Amino acid sequence: MSALTQRPDVATGERYVIPNLRNACRILKLLGRHPEGLKVADLARMLKVPVTTTLRITTTLHLEGFVRKQDGRFKPGPMLIQLGSAALAATEVRVLALPLLQKLTAITDETSHLAVPCDERSLIVAVQDSAHPLRAASRPGFLAELHCSSTGKVFLAFLHQRDIPGILTREPPTRHTSNTMVDLREIQREADLTRERGFSLDNEEFNAGVRCLAAPVFSADGSVVAALGITASTLRFSLDRIPEISTKVRAVATELSQLIGYNGSA
Incomplete structure (x- = not known):
């Protein structure tokens, strides 16, 4: 889209963009998706930015605490934890959800969690552990892939249903277990099913032996x-419990939706 055809607000905003500041933001986003860390050459190649420019940016971020360097690779730094914690604390939906997560854990006896969409991923922002904690349960700050997580499937179905091919092209789906769906048509059918029944299911698709179920939270x-949603061992969350668990998860998700102004008629 040319500057002549852009919306006025977009064109005006782009006029004030600082290219290397934008590149710094893109570097931080990439590091968030690659917890193993990335080398300067990797970052330059992925962003299509000169290596010297990438080195200057990462050096600055390192000095300011936004990234750390380990074994020649850059990783997210301690300053991001501080900023992330402040952002999470100020998130209204998270604050309202905390007592409801406690309720959901109490009525299901399983670990519950809340996620929000973030750059074509699912960002876990709150977790309420059960008496049966799982090492595989994601912690706050974790960015889950959309195709293989229960919360991610909710966002695919309700937010990205028209752009599923584009998302899978930009980031090809990774197969984590033998159950992981990686075929476009299969993922699209799963999104249709999620919208139809009002909840999503991660059936051992990210971690073997772990089953997750999630429902959407609607705004006004x-x-x-x-x-x-909830995360549980398949030993406790068997397939025949899906109707029971889905009813409880959807009911609590509806409560949260109503708290933030949804009346069911929008």
Whole structure:
């Protein structure tokens, strides 16, 4: 889209963009998706930015505490934890969800969690552990892939249903277990099923022996702003419990939706 055809607000905003500041933001986003860390050459190649420019940016971020360097690779730094914690604490939906996560854990006896959409991923923002904690349960700050997580499937189904091919092209789905769906048509069918029944299921698709179920949280305008769900061992969360668990998760997700202004008619 040319500057002549852009919306006025977009064109005006782009006029004030600082290219290397934008590149610094893109570097931080990439590091968030690669917890193993990335070398300067990797970052330059992925962003299509000169290595010398990338080195200057990462050096500055390192000095300011936004990244750390380990074994020649850059990783997210301690300053991001501080900023992330402050952002999470100020998130209204998270604050309202905390007592409801406690309720969901109490009525299911399983670990519950809340996620929000973030750059074509699912960001876990709150977790309420059960008496049966799982090492595989994601912690706050974890960015889950959309195709293989229950909260991610909610966002695929309700936010990205028209752009699933594009998302999978930009980031090809990774197969984590023998159950992981990586075929476009299969993922699209799963998104259709999620919208139809009102909840999503991660059936041992990210971790073997772990089953997750999530439901959408709607805002006042009817858009999906979060997903609420549970994580459990398949030994406790058997397939025949899906009707029971889905009813409980959807009921609590509806409570949260109502708290943020959704009346079911948007």
